[in-house]
Amino acid sequence: xxxxxxxxxxxxxxxxxxxxxxxxxxxxxxxxxxxxxxxxxxxxxxxxxxxxxxxxxxxxxxxxxxxxxxxxxxxxxxxxxxxxxxxxxxxxxxxxxxxxxxxxxxxxxxxxxxxxxxxxxxxxxxxxxxxxxxxxxxxxxxxxxxxxxxxxxxxxxxxxxxxxxxxxxxxxxxxxxxxxxxxxxxxxxxxxxxxxxxxxxxxxxxxxxxxxxxxxxxxxxxxxxxxxxxxxxxxxxxxxxxxxxxxxxxxxxxxxxxxxxxxxxxxxxxxxxxxxxxxxxxxxxxxxxxxxxxxxxxxxxxxxxxxxxxxxxxxxxxxxxxxxxxxxxxxxxxxxxxxxxxxxxxxxxxxxxxxxxxxxxxxxxxxxxxxxxxxxxxxxxxxx
Amino acid sequence: xxxxxxxxxxxxxxxxxxxxxxxxxxxxxxxxxxxxxxxxxxxxxxxxxxxxxxxxxxxxxxxxxxxxxxxxxxxxxxxxxxxxxxxxxxxxxxxxxxxxxxxxxxxxxxxxxxxxxxxxxxxxxxxxxxxxxxxxxxxxxxxxxxxxxxxxxxxxxxxxxxxxxxxxxxxxxxxxxxxxxxxxxxxxxxxxxxxxxxxxxxxxxxxxxxxxxxxxxxxxxxxxxxxxxxxxxxxxxxxxxxxxxxxxxxxxxxxxxxxxxxxxxxxxxxxxxxxxxxxxxxxxxxxxxxxxxxxxxxxxxxxxxxxxxxxxxxxxxxxxxxxxxxxxxxxxxxxxxxxxxxxxxxxxx
Numbered sequence: 105x106x107x108x109x110x111x112x113x114x115x116x117x118x119x120x121x122x123x124x125x126x127x128x129x130x131x132x133x134x135x136x137x138x139x140x141x142x143x144x145x146x147x148x149x150x151x152x153x154x155x156x157x158x159x160x161x162x163x164x165x166x167x168x169x170x171x172x173x174x175x176x177x178x179x180x181x182x183x184x185x186x187x188x189x190x191x192x193x194x195x196x197x198x199x200x201x202x203x204x205x206x207x208x209x210x211x212x213x214x215x216x217x218x219x220x221x222x223x224x225x226x227x228x229x230x231x232x233x234x235x236x237x238x239x240x241x242x243x244x245x246x247x248x249x250x251x252x253x254x255x256x257x258x259x260x261x262x263x264x265x266x267x268x269x270x271x272x273x274x275x276x277x278x279x280x281x282x283x284x285x286x287x288x289x290x291x292x293x294x295x296x297x298x299x300x301x302x303x304x305x306x307x308x309x310x311x312x313x314x315x316x317x318x319x320x321x322x323x324x325x326x327x328x329x330x331x332x333x334x335x336x337x338x339x340x341x342x343x344x345x346x347x348x349x350x351x352x353x354x355x356x357x358x359x360x361x362x363x364x365x366x367x368x369x370x371x372x373x374x375x376x377x378x379x380x381x382x383x384x385x386x387x388x389x390x391x392x393x394x395x396x397x398x399x400x401x402x403x404x405x406x407x408x409x410x411x412x413x414x415x416x417x418x419x420x421x422x423x424x425x426x427x428x429x430x431x432x433x434x435x436x437x438x439x440x441x442x443x444x445x446x447x448x449x450x451x452x453x454x455x456x457x458x459x460x461x462x463x464x465x466x467x468x469x470x471x472x473x474x475x476x477x478x479x480x481x482x483x484x485x486x487x488x
Numbered sequence: 489x490x491x492x493x494x495x496x497x498x499x500x501x502x503x504x505x506x507x508x509x510x511x512x513x514x515x516x517x518x519x520x521x522x523x524x525x526x527x528x529x530x531x532x533x534x535x536x537x538x539x540x541x542x543x544x545x546x547x548x549x550x551x552x553x554x555x556x557x558x559x560x561x562x563x564x565x566x567x568x569x570x571x572x573x574x575x576x577x578x579x580x581x582x583x584x585x586x587x588x589x590x591x592x593x594x595x596x597x598x599x600x601x602x603x604x605x606x607x608x609x610x611x612x613x614x615x616x617x618x619x620x621x622x623x624x625x626x627x628x629x630x631x632x633x634x635x636x637x638x639x640x641x642x643x644x645x646x647x648x649x650x651x652x653x654x655x656x657x658x659x660x661x662x663x664x665x666x667x668x669x670x671x672x673x674x675x676x677x678x679x680x681x682x683x684x685x686x687x688x689x690x691x692x693x694x695x696x697x698x699x700x701x702x703x704x705x706x707x708x709x710x711x712x713x714x715x716x717x718x719x720x721x722x723x724x725x726x727x728x729x730x731x732x733x734x735x736x737x738x739x740x741x742x743x744x745x746x747x748x749x750x751x752x753x754x755x756x757x758x759x760x761x762x763x764x765x766x767x768x769x770x771x772x773x774x775x776x777x778x779x780x781x782x783x784x785x786x787x788x789x790x791x792x793x794x795x796x797x798x799x800x801x802x803x804x805x806x807x808x809x810x811x812x813x814x815x816x817x818x819x820x821x822x823x824x825x826x827x828x829x830x831x832x833x834x835x836x837x
Contacts, residue, residue, distance in 0.1 A: 144598050189718070190728055199610060206590040209668070220814065222676050225580070225611055226632040230814050234718045239725045242716040242816060243640055244632040246581075246611035254629065258644070265647060267713070282586075285593045286609065289601035339653075342628035344568035344619045348607045356625065359570055363653065476607060477616020479628050 105324050105331035105488065108180025108317035109427045110172035110274075112157070114150035114310055114414045118175060122314075122414075122424070123431040126439035127461045131413050133296065133308045136279065144284050148295045150310035150415035151279060161208035165201035166228040168313035168420075169276040173232055180317040181329060182270065184236075191323075193240035193268035195259040196229040196315075197251030197275040199419035199475070203282040228276050240268040246419070247340070248475025249381070251275050252314065253422025256483050257338030259318045269323040274315035274423035283418075284309060290348060297384030297416075299409035299441050300393070300456050302448040307383040310415025314423035316430065333430045336370060336468070336484040339363025343478030350388055350474055354395030357381075360480035361399045361472055368484040370468060372400045375484070377438055377464075379425040379471040380454075382409020383416055384443065388474065393451040395472075403455040406462060412443030422473040422481065429469035429485045438462045492646045493705030493825065495698050496561065496691035497794050498554025500547050500662075501781060537621050542585050544664035544687075545614040548576065551687035551790070552618050552658050559691040560703060561656070563622045571654040573626025574615050577641030577661030578786035579634050581611040583669050618658070626654040634812030635680065635750070636714065637661050638688065638789025639820050645692050646709045655697035661786030662687025679720075679752040679813040684782030688790025704827035707797050710805065711737030712820035720815045721755045726762045729817045730809070734766070737821035739805050741766040744821075746799045746806035747774045748792035752783070752813045759811060773799060793822060800824035 111118055114132030115125030125132070132150040138158075141147035157167050177183075202224025220230045226244040233242045241262050245254045252275025259273035287293050287309060294306035324331055341359035343351040350357070365372060378400070380392050396407060410428060417424060432438050444458040472482040538549045552574070556563075585608035592600035607613070612630035619628045627648060633640040638661040645659035665685050673683060698705050713736055715729035734741055744767055751759035763774065777792055778784070784791060789810055796806035802824050810818040 190715075190725075194716075203586065203590075203609075206586050207594075209672075210590050210594045222672070223678075223814065224583070224586070226634060226814070229632075230634075230816075233716050233815065237718045238716050239718065239728065240716065241640075241714040242633065243644075243714070246630040246632055247628070248610045248612050258631075261647060261651070265651075281593065281598075282590055285598040285601045286589060286606035288598060289606055290603050340573075340627035340629060341570060342568065342573065342616070342619045342625050344623055344625045344628075346620070347613065347616055348603070355567075359625070367651075367653075475612070476610045477612045477628065478619060479612055479616065 105319050105321055105334045106316045106430050107319045107324055107329055107331045108176040109430055110176030110315045111427055112152055112168045112172045113312045114152055119427050119431060126410055126413055129440050129442050131442045133415055139281060144288060146293050146295045148308050149279050152312050161204040162202060162222050162227065164204065165198060165276045165278045166231040169196055169228045169232055170235060172274065172313040172315040173272050176315045176317045187270050189237045189239040191240055191269040192236060192238040193262050193271040194229050194233045194238050194242045195245060195255040195271055195273045196232060197245045197255035197419045198228060199248050199251055199277055200283050201228055201277050201419060204278065204280040207280055207282055232272060247479035247481055248477055249418050249421055250473035250475040250479045250481040251419035253471060253473040253481040253483055254340060256316060256335065256426050257481060260335040260338055263318055263320045269320045271318045272315055273318050274313060275420035276313035277311055277418040277420045279309055279311040292385055296443060297412050298443040299382035299384045299412050300389050300447055300451040300454065301444045302446050304384045304386060304389060306385050307411060308415045310417040312417055313420050314427050316426050332434050332488055333485055334488050336486045337364045337368025338483045339367055340481045345478060348476055350391040352391060354391040356478055356480040357392060357395035357472060357474050358398045360482040361470060364470065364482040364484045370484055375405050375468045375470050376466045377432055377469040378405050378407045379428055380407050380409050381472055381474050382411055384411055390450045393454050397453040402453045406438055406457055407454045408438055408441045408457045412441060422471060425471040429471050432466045433469055433485060433487050436463060436465050438464060491695035492649045492692055492709045493695050493698050494690045494707040495693050495703045495705055496555040496559025498551045498558060499688035499791055499794055500550050501686045501791060541617050542608045544581050544662060545617045547664055547685065547687040548614045548662040549618050549621060551662060552689045555658060555689040555691045556622065561691060568623040568625025570625045572624050572656045573654055574619055574624050574628055574658040575641045575645035576615045576630045577637030577789060578611060578630065578663060579632060579637050580663055580669055582609050582613055584664055584666055585609045587668055634814040634816040635783055635785050635788060636810035636812050636816035636818040637786040639808055639810040639818035640714050642789055643712045643714060643818060643820055649692055649694050656691060656693040658689050659692050660689030660790035663785045663787060679754040681752060681778045681783040684784050686784035686787035686791060688787045688794060690790055690793055705825040706827040707822045707824050710739055710821040710823050715817040717815040717817060720813055721758050723758050723761055726758060726817055730762055730766055730819050733819035733821055739821050742768045743805055744772050744807050745804040746796045747772055748777050748796050748808045749774055750778050750788060750809045751811040755811060797824055802826045
């Protein structure tokens with residue numbers, strides 16, 4: 105069960121600020137200000153604002169995650185000491201969360217001073233685990249841009265298998281020159297992402313962290329917590345065709361969604377909302393249109409993308425979408441797809457929510473993510 | 489856990505698996521330059537693909553390929569197999585590509601960024617390349633848990649199979665290191681054995697799948713556990729992880745024939761106390777694998793399995809332990825089955 109959510113996003117801190125910004129159709133994508141970007145083309149991205157996150161190299165991604173976690177634990181009513189440390193786990197995904205360290209090393213700049221903070225890749229998860237005193241399972245799932253989604257899947261499996269009672273699950277990633285220059289080199293970026301639009305030209309990057317508190321039903325019931333949303337099933341599959349380009353037919357993404365639905369014992373027709381990966385690149389969105397249509401049928405389910413609002417937050421993206429799905433279920437409304445004005449005929453079989461938020465009961469939602477190396481992951485969330 | 493079995497094993501270690509087995513079992517130190525060799529039996533399309541990849545992918549592809557070969561597994565000619573996947577454990581999987589990308593951007597500005605290099609900066613690059621080469625269309629997962637990454641990956645793969653997410657998964661991991669990694673480890677003060685490059689994989693398969701293919705299993709994954717020590721070097725978390733692993737495997741400590749111990753130097757005393765409380769049988773052979781091979785991070789779990797199985801008779805059990813200075817812990821229990829041990833020359837490249 106999801107008993108708490110925490111968000112540090114370009115739209116603001118907190119699940120409410122994040123979701124309200126999405127409902128309003130706001131976009132946080134703007135010229136990069138936190139580091140020198142004049143020679144980066146394009147140089148638009150969605151940055152997290154806040155002096156509390158202006159840290160030494162290596163510490164920013166962990167600071168995002170720690171703030172989101174503290175907020176999520178507070179929302180769950182889990183104060184320090186309320187969880188048996190031996191039954192507390194951490195599953196925190198990232199794609200390029202420590203890459204500012206490489207910039208600092210090469211420039212001989214100051215890096216975070218502790219051994220833990222100066223670990224690329226799994227430093228944020230270790231930081232969280234030590235701060236919380238966790239003695240249960242701790243891991244950093246790395247499925248590129250599907251990392252956050254799979255982190256939630258890992259956490260749900262730990263709880264389902266009795267390996268933990270409470271798991272902090274999510275993702276964190278940050279913007280730096282390393283990341284922006286790399287995506288620009290792939291010709292994957294643009295100033296204004298337009299998911300599923302016929303004029304889409306690419307993605308804009310973003311940063312931040314999102315965390316959900318997953319709790320076993322027994323643990324939540326023992327402390328009389330009524331959680332409105334639970335994870336019903338998870339799936340993963342690989343394209344196994346190309347390192348950066350998606351399978352044009354979306355076979356891996358469709359398989360991940362089918363696996364998640366099968367694990368949840370849910371028929372596609374029962375799903376009310378799909379949070380798509382929806383990067384705004386030509387090939388991703390066309391691939392997803394085929395995959396979603398293959399699973400749910402033509403205009404068979406409401407779909408949206410949040411990457412026109414907060415950019416592509418890489419390893420955190422799937423975690424943001426888990427929070428989005430939980431809020432959509434709780435509030436009964438689906439946010440619009442920022443940046444979408446005129447749907448691409450190649451995506452016309454999708455019922456993409458655009459223009460304005462769509463009030464509708466959402467009992468079952470599915471979030472799908474895809475990443476470099478052909479990684480695909482999906483989770484199914486449902487009202488309790 | 490329903491039956492998840494090991495039907496294939498493969499490794500690239502500093503002195504080859506043969507030396508690793510004989511010298512580690514004899515408690516002799518091993519050393520030697522690690523060559524990246526490509527399997528001569530692979531189709532040209534696979535060899536050329538792996539030859540272009542980063543070093544860590546080459547090492548892991550070599551070990552994974554051997555695991556598939558010893559399992560008698562053949563890749564399909566056409567579409568990827570949706571019920572076969574890969575779970576990789578690695579601590580610093582893409583470090584060398586990250587460094588190359590950063591150095592190019594710093595030296596030449598953004599124009600120095602190369603798409604091919606940037607694509608390899610993600611930690612799951614090796615899983616992706618191996619999946620493409622071997623047409624693995626099932627889950628492609630990479631987990632990072634410090635020096636416990638490999639054992640964590642194998643346990644996660646076993647859980648996936650146990651839960652019905654496919655019929656076979658390559659599981660294990662590897663590392664490619666370099667001066668910058670070693671300098672970082674030194675500067676950060678993270679306690680480790682001397683860092684060493686290696687890769688090791690097993691092919692995990694449901695018992696039903698192995699039976700359907702007519703393969704006898706080399707071993708059964710009995711169970712295991714992962715944990716974390718927020719104050720690394722203390723006894724409590726390690727003892728709890730060990731106890732949970734044995735309970736999950738339903739194997740008493742005194743039934744273990746071989747234990748692969750793994751603690752970095754500063755944590756040896758705590759590990760020794762935890763194991764002493766657990767292993768009461770004087771016949772249990774405790775092997776300090778990392779003292780011999782060095783700290784191979786993501787490869788350590790797979791190497792531990794191979795070394796442990798080599799010392800077991802059918803029906804005997806071993807415990808593979810992974811302990812990282814960051815606090816990550818993993819413990820896995822395996823039982824040797826009656827499948828024929830592959831000829832050693834098939835295990836090494």
